């Protein structure tokens with residue numbers, strides 16, 4: 001269960017970082033707290049592999065529950081918009097792409 005502790009503390013950091021981002025009009029409010037943690041763990045139990053790695057023919061454990069359409073673009077904060085990703089490279093790459101796109105949209 002050491003692994004779960006690590007994942008939770010990382011999620012805590014991400015949550016406080018995201019809380020400092022300004023909510024833009026049209027962005028979907030994010031579920032937070034215990035309910036969000038439970039939902040994330042349930043999703044990863046059911047969808048344990050990175051979907052992008054699978055497309056490349058590899059089976060890699062996912063680290064991240066990603067919103068396929070980002071919340072800041074109005075993507076829903078529910079399971080219709082979830083995908084499992086590994087942190088590196090796939091979530092890092094997607095985050096970098098979206099940060100660039102978001103910076104341009106300002």
Ligand SMILES: [Zn+2]
Nearest residue numbers: 050053086090
């Ligand atoms: Zn991956």
